[in-house]
Amino acid sequence: MAYDKSIEAFDEAYKVIPGGVDSPVRAFSGVEGTPPFISHGEAGYLFDIDGNKYIDYVQSWGPLIFGHCDADIEASVIEAVKRGLSFGAPTTVETDLANEIVGLFESIDKVRFVSSGTEAVMSAIRLARGVTGRDNILKFTGCYHGHSDSLLVQAGSGLATFGTPSSPGVPADLTKHTLLATYNDLASVKKCFKDARGNIACVIIEPIAGNMGLVPADETFLEGLRDLCDEYGALLIFDEVMSGFRASLKGAQGISTVKPDMVTLGKVIGAGMPVGAFGANAEIMAHLSPEGPVYQAGTLSGNPVAMAAGLTSLKKLKANPSMYVAFSTKAKKLVDGFAKAAAAVNVPMVTEVRGSMFGFFFSNKPVKNFADACENDTKMFAKFHKGMLDRGIYLACSSYETGFICAVTTDEMIEQSIKAAYEVMAEIA
Numbered sequence: 001m002a003y004d005k006s007i008e009a010f011d012e013a014y015k016v017i018p019g020g021v022d023s024p025v026r027a028f029s030g031v032e033g034t035p036p037f038i039s040h041g042e043a044g045y046l047f048d049i050d051g052n053k054y055i056d057y058v059q060s061w062g063p064l065i066f067g068h069c070d071a072d073i074e075a076s077v078i079e080a081v082k083r084g085l086s087f088g089a090p091t092t093v094e095t096d097l098a099n100e101i102v103g104l105f106e107s108i109d110k111v112r113f114v115s116s117g118t119e120a121v122m123s124a125i126r127l128a129r130g131v132t133g134r135d136n137i138l139k140f141t142g143c144y145h146g147h148s149d150s151l152l153v154q155a156g157s158g159l160a161t162f163g164t165p166s167s168p169g170v171p172a173d174l175t176k177h178t179l180l181a182t183y184n185d186l187a188s189v190k191k192c193f194k195d196a197r198g199n200i201a202c203v204i205i206e207p208i209a210g211n212m213g214l215v216p217a218d219e220t221f222l223e224g225l226r227d228l229c230d231e232y233g234a235l236l237i238f239d240e241v242m243s244g245f246r247a248s249l250k251g252a253q254g255i256s257t258v259k260p261d262m263v264t265l266g267k268v269i270g271a272g273m274p275v276g277a278f279g280a281n282a283e284i285m286a287h288l289s290p291e292g293p294v295y296q297a298g299t300l301s302g303n304p305v306a307m308a309a310g311l312t313s314l315k316k317l318k319a320n321p322s323m324y325v326a327f328s329t330k331a332k333k334l335v336d337g338f339a340k341a342a343a344a345v346n347v348p349m350v351t352e353v354r355g356s357m358f359g360f361f362f363s364n365k366p367v368k369n370f371a372d373a374c375e376n377d378t379k380m381f382a383k384f385h386k387g388m389l390d391r392g393i394y395l396a397c398s399s400y401e402t403g404f405i406c407a408v409t410t411d412e413m414i415e416q417s418i419k420a421a422y423e424v425m426a427e428i429a
């Protein structure tokens, strides 16, 4: 495949945009080659400016569960655009989308819309702190919750419980309030509660982690978290920005019986438009301005065009719940095919599927947490990614990301991808 125009476009972008991209992962830093610049999408396919065609397993990192240019979503967006792009005043479509979400999630009585997942989580954490009157929060190493200051943390030296900034520009005075525990390890959570003397406002978790590769939480672990939060009066937040409407119609909450106190959503609820949301029971949400004292606002929050896209998308999903069976059947077929292709040349691979989400690691042991994930063979992944890209298979450009099946991913596309995987594995092993 030729990438000449993309290479040139990347050089041009580099001159005026840091790293040539508006979000770091897009820069292809962890894999070979330069990122294709996209010209357009069509159903399950992406096309770049050199005219290359790819099967798209990234789907804008999750939002596009109906693929590109879905006719219904497109029609509702165009209709909304014609009425005006934004009013900064209430519209009924916000209530309609809120009703769809409230109707599906037992843990949500009320929901507020924002413009990104980052904003949803940032606001949810402020609300949790406001409700409990506590400053400390607990997160898990390897879980991603957007790029707000409190959440850009890493483990300090030794076995420190309290986090240190993972990026310059984040004050240590802030991250000292963020405790870090190990995913799927309840003992590490107990230690945090003990070290903080129970003074923790909330525990935030991706109940199905999708940002260290695909690493689901064990049910017993989630149950243990629920019990600890109840014991210490901390709120349990499920960050379902990725897993919501992806793992199942109700996200992780359609799979696990554990109920969180608060939920954050994004990605699919905007269908490709910028939308995030956070919700909880009526009592918690009553603390939010203007009902309560916890401040939160947004000029473009609940944007009518974005709401229209999300509403159509969620209505379509709700009308076809059996889609999730088809998603996971296809996802399993794909990663089983990848694993067989790897096994054929004696390369170890472990795989995971939850609904339309799939993950694979070049590793010979099960991945339960971030430390396990870090043992994957990233060099092998980089070669695999390049080989697949050259054969028209567009996979996430990092071994720590999740892949996605959408409603217009066909069996033929899966078969073509597996065939490519056999060729690539034979070449790189």
Ligand SMILES: *Cc1c(COP(=O)(O)O)cnc(C)c1O
Residues within 6 Å of the ligand: 116, 117, 118, 119, 121, 144, 145, 146, 147, 206, 210, 211, 239, 240, 241, 242, 243, 266, 267, 276
């Ligand atoms: C993508 C993601 C976010 C951040 O959402 P943005 O819209 O990129 O700000 C937060 N949490 C999780 C679990 C995510 O996957």
